[in-house]
Amino acid sequence: MISITDLFKSFGDEAVLKKVNTVFDKGKTNLIIGQSGSGKTVFMKCLVGLLEPDSGSILYDDTNFTALTGHQRTDIRKKMGMLFQGSALFDSLTVEENVIFPLEMFNKHMSRKEKLDRANFCLDRVNIHNVNHLYPAEISGGMKKRVAIARAIANSPDYLFCDEPNSGLDPQTAILIDKLISEITEEFQMTTVVNTHDMNSVMEIGQHVVFLHKGNLWWEGTAEEILTSGNKEVEHFVYASELMMKIKNTKRSS
Ligand SMILES: Nc1ncnc2c1ncn2[C@@H]1O[C@H](COP(=O)(O)OP(=O)(O)OP(=O)(O)O)[C@@H](O)[C@H]1O
Ligand SMILES: [Mg+2]
Numbered sequence: 363m364i365s366i367t368d369l370f371k372s373f374g375d376e377a378v379l380k381k382v383n384t385v386f387d388k389g390k391t392n393l394i395i396g397q398s399g400s401g402k403t404v405f406m407k408c409l410v411g412l413l414e415p416d417s418g419s420i421l422y423d424d425t426n427f428t429a430l431t432g433h434q435r436t437d438i439r440k441k442m443g444m445l446f447q448g449s450a451l452f453d454s455l456t457v458e459e460n461v462i463f464p465l466e467m468f469n470k471h472m473s474r475k476e477k478l479d480r481a482n483f484c485l486d487r488v489n490i491h492n493v494n495h496l497y498p499a500e501i502s503g504g505m506k507k508r509v510a511i512a513r514a515i516a517n518s519p520d521y522l523f524c525d526e527p528n529s530g531l532d533p534q535t536a537i538l539i540d541k542l543i544s545e546i547t548e549e550f551q552m553t554t555v556v557n558t559h560d561m562n563s564v565m566e567i568g569q570h571v572v573f574l575h576k577g578n579l580w581w582e583g584t585a586e587e588i589l590t591s592g593n594k595e596v597e598h599f600v601y602a603s604e605l606m607m608k609i610k611n612t613k614r615s616s
Contacts, residue, residue, distance in 0.1 A: 363388050363551055364409065364521065369418035371401075371408055378404045380577040381418065388520075388553045391544045391567045395558055396574035397599065402557040403447075405574065406525055409555065410442055411435055420469040440468050442517035443552075445510050447526045457509050458494035461485060464516045484512035488542060502534040508542070515546060520556040522547065528563060536560065540567045556614065561600060564588060573599065 366387040371379040378401045386392040394402045407413040409420060411427065420427045422438050430438075451460050461481040465472060472480075485494070488508040498506055507527060514522060524543060528536035544567040547554040558564070564571055568585035573596050575581075581588075581596045588600055591615075
C-alpha cells in the first residue's frame with residue numbers, strides 16, 4: 363500500500379501538484395489519468411524518488427519514504443519495479459541481458475544460473491519466447507513493452523510503476539499490455555500505479571482511478587463510476603472522443 367498525504371510539488375512559480383491525497387492499495391491496478399501536462403509524470407517521479415516534493419508525505423506501507431534520504435531509501439527502492447515511457451530498453455543489450463540487468467544491480471549473491479532462471483521465468487510470464495539473444499531493435503514494439511515488463515518484475519517488486527505503458531501501440535496490443543499488467547498485479551500482489559491518458563485502459567483495468575486536473579486530485583473512483591461522475595472536467599476528459607460522446611448520447615436517449 364502507498365499512502366500519499368498533502369503532496370505538494372512546484373517548479374518556480376508553477377505549482378504542479380497541490381496537496382494531493384490518496385491511497386494506492388496492494389493487489390490493485392491504480393490509474394493516474396488527466397490531460398497532458400496535468401502532472402501525472404511529476405506525481406510518479408515523486409513517488410519513486412526521482413523528484414523531491416516540496417512538502418507532504420509518501421508512505422510505503424509503514425515507512426515514510428519522504429523522511430528518508432539517499433541510501434536510507436535503498437531498501438524501498440529495491441522493492442520498486444519501473445516501466446517508463448517508451449519502454450527504455452538498453453539498445454546495446456540483448457533481451458535476456460536487459461532482464462538480467464536489475465538482478466545484477468541488486469542481487470550480488472545470486473549465481474549466474476539463478477539470474478538466468480529468473481530472467482527466463484519473467485520472460486515466460488509475459489509470453490516472450492525464443493528471442494533471448496535478439497536486440498531490442500530486432501523485436502516489435504509490443505514485444506519491447508513485454509520485455510520491459512519482464513525487466514520491471516525481475517526483482518519481484520512489491521510496487522510497480524508504469525508511465526504510459528501503452529504509448530505507441532495499436533489499440534489491440536495496448537489492451538493486451540494493460541491486461542498483462544493487471545494480471546501480474548493480482549498474481550504477485552503488487553501495488554501498481556499506471557499513468558495513462560487512454561480511456562480504453564481506464565475501462566479495461568481501472569480498479570482505482572485518480573483524475574488530476576490543474577495540479578489537484580479532482581476526482582477518484584472506479585472505471586464504472588467514471589462514466590457517471592457528474593463532474594464537468596472528468597466528463598470532458600472521458601468523452602473527449604466523438605465515439606464516446608455518441609455512446610453517451612445513445613445511452614441517455616434510450
Ligand atoms: N523538471 C521540470 N522543470 C520544470 N517544470 C517541469 C518539470 N517537469 C515537469 N514540469 C512541468 O510540470 C507540468 C506537469 O508535467 P507532467 O510531465 O507531469 O505532465 P503529464 O500529465 O505527465 O503530461 P503527459 O500526458 O504529456 O505525459 C508541466 O507543466 C511541465 O512543464
Ligand atoms: Mg507524462
